[in-house]
Amino acid sequence: MSVENQLLLTLIKLRLHTPNQEHAFWFSVSEFTVGNIFVTWINVMFCSWKELNIWPSKELVIVHMPSDFKRLYASTRVIVDGVDVPIKKPGKPTAQQMTYSTYKNRNTLKTLVGIAHGGLTSYITPAYGGSASDRILVERGDSPQKCDPGYSSYDKGFNVQDIFAPFNIQVNIPTFLGKKISSQQKQ
Incomplete structure (x- = not known):
């Protein structure tokens, strides 16, 4: 062939x-x-x-940023979300435990995926077992080092501002989720 x-x-x-x-x-x-x-x-x-640097320049991100997003989150460089990929249930109990996602109610591999505004997948962390939290994926990944001082937008499950703060990066949480997270943090 x-x-x-x-x-x-x-x-x-x-x-x-x-x-x-x-x-x-x-x-x-x-x-x-x-x-x-x-x-x-x-x-x-x-x-x-894996050797390619697909992290887009700030200028390229701005060119492809939708106007509404530019108005609200002009300095956002990447939108990151956790992705669970279903896998076949492993035979070994320890592997089953590591890959079991209570959120998905099945065995999965989990990774963080970063998307630039034009739709380019610009960041993927190594995969971990489905039991790993989004926070662990951020802690073990290198997204804070990739971001320029500015903003990063994350999904609702993330409470990672303390990880990004030393890099002078603010984590944007969408307004409809920000109130929910703030009330959870107070409890």
């Missing part, structure tokens, strides 16, 4: 989430070959792309 077709197979599989059996039929190879090609290309992409 040509290198181009291997990459095409991988991209189609990522986009459509189709089973190996369909790809085997489409590309006239075995299901085992599809699995090997997919895993190989995912590893190649990971090793190659």
